[in-house]
Amino acid sequence: MSDTIARVPQQIEPNTEQILTRTTPRRRASAGALLRELVVSLWLPVVLFALWWFVSSTSTSPFFPPLSRILEQWWSEFIIGDSVHHVFSSLQNFALGYVLGALIGIIGGTLLWRYRFLRQGTNPIVYFLYVLPAPALLPAMIALFGIGQTRQVALIAFGAVWPTLLNTLDGMRGIDQVKFDTAKAMRLGPTRTLFSLVFRGASPQIAAGLRASLQVALILMVVTEMVAAKEGIGYFILQAQIVFSSVKVWAGIIMLVIIGTLLNYLFVFIEHRVLSWYYRSRALGNS
Amino acid sequence: MSDTTTRKAHDDIRSTTADVPGRAPSPVLSVAGLRKIYNEGKPTAKMAIDDVSFSVNKGEFVCIVGPSGAGKTTLLRCISGLAQASAGDLQFEGKPLTSVPEQLGLVFQDYGRSLYPWFTNAKNIGLPLTARGMPKAERAARISEVLSNVGLGQVEKQYPWQLSGGMQQRVAIARALSYRPDLLLMDEPFASVDAQTRFDLEDLVLRVRRELGITVVLVTHDIDEAIYLADRIVVLSGSPSRVREIVEVPFGHERDQVATRASDEFLQLRRHLLDLVMPHPSSAA
Amino acid sequence: MNALRRRSLDLLWPVLAIVVALGLWQLLTASGFFRPDQFPTMSATMVAFTDEFTSAKGWLSVWATLQGWFLGLLIASVLALVIGSALAFNSFAFRSAASVIELFKAIPAIAILPLVTLVLGSTLDMKVFLVAFGIFWPLIIQVIYGVRSMDPTVLDTAKALGVHGARRFLVVTIPSAAPYVATGLRIASASALILAVVAEMIAGADGIGRQILMAQNGGMTSYPRMYAYILMSGALGLTLTGAFFLIERKAMHWHESQRNITSNEEKPAR
Numbered sequence: 001m002s003d004t005i006a007r008v009p010q011q012i013e014p015n016t017e018q019i020l021t022r023t024t025p026r027r028r029a030s031a032g033a034l035l036r037e038l039v040v041s042l043w044l045p046v047v048l049f050a051l052w053w054f055v056s057s058t059s060t061s062p063f064f065p066p067l068s069r070i071l072e073q074w075w076s077e078f079i080i081g082d083s084v085h086h087v088f089s090s091l092q093n094f095a096l097g098y099v100l101g102a103l104i105g106i107i108g109g110t111l112l113w114r115y116r117f118l119r120q121g122t123n124p125i126v127y128f129l130y131v132l133p134a135p136a137l138l139p140a141m142i143a144l145f146g147i148g149q150t151r152q153v154a155l156i157a158f159g160a161v162w163p164t165l166l167n168t169l170d171g172m173r174g175i176d177q178v179k180f181d182t183a184k185a186m187r188l189g190p191t192r193t194l195f196s197l198v199f200r201g202a203s204p205q206i207a208a209g210l211r212a213s214l215q216v217a218l219i220l221m222v223v224t225e226m227v228a229a230k231e232g233i234g235y236f237i238l239q240a241q242i243v244f245s246s247v248k249v250w251a252g253i254i255m256l257v258i259i260g261t262l263l264n265y266l267f268v269f270i271e272h273r274v275l276s277w278y279y280r281s282r283a284l285g286n287s
Numbered sequence: 288m289s290d291t292t293t294r295k296a297h298d299d300i301r302s303t304t305a306d307v308p309g310r311a312p313s314p315v316l317s318v319a320g321l322r323k324i325y326n327e328g329k330p331t332a333k334m335a336i337d338d339v340s341f342s343v344n345k346g347e348f349v350c351i352v353g354p355s356g357a358g359k360t361t362l363l364r365c366i367s368g369l370a371q372a373s374a375g376d377l378q379f380e381g382k383p384l385t386s387v388p389e390q391l392g393l394v395f396q397d398y399g400r401s402l403y404p405w406f407t408n409a410k411n412i413g414l415p416l417t418a419r420g421m422p423k424a425e426r427a428a429r430i431s432e433v434l435s436n437v438g439l440g441q442v443e444k445q446y447p448w449q450l451s452g453g454m455q456q457r458v459a460i461a462r463a464l465s466y467r468p469d470l471l472l473m474d475e476p477f478a479s480v481d482a483q484t485r486f487d488l489e490d491l492v493l494r495v496r497r498e499l500g501i502t503v504v505l506v507t508h509d510i511d512e513a514i515y516l517a518d519r520i521v522v523l524s525g526s527p528s529r530v531r532e533i534v535e536v537p538f539g540h541e542r543d544q545v546a547t548r549a550s551d552e553f554l555q556l557r558r559h560l561l562d563l564v565m566p567h568p569s570s571a572a
Numbered sequence: 573m574n575a576l577r578r579r580s581l582d583l584l585w586p587v588l589a590i591v592v593a594l595g596l597w598q599l600l601t602a603s604g605f606f607r608p609d610q611f612p613t614m615s616a617t618m619v620a621f622t623d624e625f626t627s628a629k630g631w632l633s634v635w636a637t638l639q640g641w642f643l644g645l646l647i648a649s650v651l652a653l654v655i656g657s658a659l660a661f662n663s664f665a666f667r668s669a670a671s672v673i674e675l676f677k678a679i680p681a682i683a684i685l686p687l688v689t690l691v692l693g694s695t696l697d698m699k700v701f702l703v704a705f706g707i708f709w710p711l712i713i714q715v716i717y718g719v720r721s722m723d724p725t726v727l728d729t730a731k732a733l734g735v736h737g738a739r740r741f742l743v744v745t746i747p748s749a750a751p752y753v754a755t756g757l758r759i760a761s762a763s764a765l766i767l768a769v770v771a772e773m774i775a776g777a778d779g780i781g782r783q784i785l786m787a788q789n790g791g792m793t794s795y796p797r798m799y800a801y802i803l804m805s806g807a808l809g810l811t812l813t814g815a816f817f818l819i820e821r822k823a824m825h826w827h828e829s830q831r832n833i834t835s836n837e838e839k840p841a842r
Contacts, residue, residue, distance in 0.1 A: 037667075040664065041667055041668065041670060042671065043668060044669060044671065044672050045672050063687070063690055063691045120582075120585045120586075120589075121585060121588070121592075122589060123585070123586060123589070124586040124589050124590055125589060125590070125593055127810075128809075128810060131762065131806065131809030131810050131813045131814075132802070132806035132809050133765050133766040133769045133770075133805055133809060134766065135766060135769050135770045135773060135781070136769050136773075136780070136781065136784055136801075136802050136805040136806075137802060138773065139773075139784050139785055139787070139798055140798065140799065140802060142788060143609065143610055143611070143788060143795060144611065176400045178395060178397060178401050179400065179401065181369055181395070181401075182393070182395065182401045182403075184368075184369055184387055185369065185387055185391070185392075186414055186415040186418060186462075187389060187415065187418060187419075188414070188415075188418045189418060192417075196406075196414065200403065200405045201403075201405070203405070215680075218680050219680045219681075219682055219766070219770075222680055222682040222683060223770055223773075223774070226682070226685075226686075226774045227774060227785070237683065237686045238686055241686035241687070241689060241690055249686050249687050249690065252686075253683050253684060253687065256680065256683040257678060257683070260678045260679065261675070261678045277404055277405045277446060278404075280446070281404050281446065281448040284448060284449070
């Protein structure tokens, strides 16, 4: 079949939180149990952090400076210093590119689901672009758009489209036929069916796609800032590497990790609110 | 509401006239020479239904039974408008049936897959009402009314998956009834619940039919259930289906799970139907 | 329409689509809609492609990329399988490690590229480390997920049948986890390719990414070459991901039969 490739389900990439909710039954946890859970999940990172601090404090290696210095540098650069403009530049490009890519992905995925001829016709192209390593296109983007902000947003958007698009398509295809029969039986009409059934039914999978797109957008954001750029966190880190300032490199990495983690948590927070029906119904199913 | 009281009065009149044999009102559903072939024209063509004819009058309760694979569900899909018949004449309230009619309610066997888990019970039930443009306040009133019809209390704000199987099916029935259809089609609606709940739901459907004066066509593989519920039973033969016999069930509207099922007439009908439905090694079915 | 004709027709669509796409490319570039300093013509790109890949030049770059990809994938997979399985069996160990894994997973591997370059230079080692680091964390999560998500009924059956220890691990746990591991490997292989290309592009290690960047720096005349390498990277992605898709489907073929929900794609013939 011509659309066999896209037929293999895009596995909803589980995170540790999902694994935890799956294997530990959900009970009304006592305060003591919650505290215990917190300690168990936090002791290792705390220990590792402390280890890093103490081991590196006496380090003489140029590549692994003391953690205290790194944190100092990070603070002076990004909190009180003006390197924070790099952060804003990065986030701006990220936001524009991600939203654009996500929208195109969802709309494209819906169109591909709805019109079979479209899907069959574009299947090889879509698949090809999906497996193409997006960073390979960066120089091409430079040729097309110059070295301004447009090129960065363009590449981020390009990369962000595919996971969302394919997961949207897959999510819609995975909706039970019985629900469509029900919609017909209730005479819902095409528009209402699309919004009340198709989007809602596919939303868990679309969310998974959006999550994957988030990761891709983040990576591309950094990549675009490391080639022919003038600002951004990626630029900051690369510049630091060029002048052999490993403390700055580390500081930049830490900034990036913070941003990445915050964005992820924000995403998960919003997702769990919007898809609360999904997570709660699964929790019930597993208890 | 004066609306409901006049309706109830109407229903009383309707049900009494329907009880009188020979005074049949116009049929809600009429099926003549229905035929359904899958993959028509291709080498994999399969005739699921050969020739089925029957009609359903207003206020009647008709059950459709038959051996496994007899195409009962296919039949239901054709008469509901979800599937296109290959040949035959289908009429709903005197008009030819080409798509799902507005005054038709449908209840599927698998409530778990039919109810939308992302909507609350209230939103699920209100979905067809929203599609018909009913304003919000009226919708809310209708939802609580129909929920009490099916014997459910305050479950509006909950989600279907928070309820038990039997309650979920009640929600599904409520959803089908919310826009007051003239005909209720049910496809093995109680096959996925346990026996005790099944009896409760059977009585519920009978009560709903009585109170709302609605016509019901129910497909089931359970002979006992068919006899308990129906006024008439359409017995299908094995695939490709034809109507083997239409059996009259003379119990009237007052039925009791224990008394009715233990009566002699019930047992006679049961024997007769089992004979029709069960495969016989001797006869050429 | 018999099966053979149906199959050949199904094959026709994608071929047609590719032909149309290529034709469109040529049309847009040759007609001047896209200037040659923005987008080279398809014909020029095809010429460059043949140039690069009929000689050893192009393939050397491909080989360099593949080396990094393969070694990084190998190291990360072995580590993920071993450590992941070990963690999965001990609930305490797993719950302790969970937050650390999540934290490291949140680091975009690109971010540590400059650091790794500082330490290891623009070498294959740097590439391998980057690839391995980047794909290890999501992969280990997938391994743990696979091992832990064994159906309790399956486990109970194994116990009831007296299957324990190493035998149970081989006969029950590994097959149960296989689909998840296969999916994880597929995703990891795609990420690995991306990381390899990025390492080449930014840190200047040998490979396709470096060729693409150099071609872009070479200006308008070498754009056809740039796109030739881009196409090659796509072809590489196609082959590698395609191979893993096949593996994944093989590992999942029995698993899929558990999905009893009929897709709305399989329309019953009307």
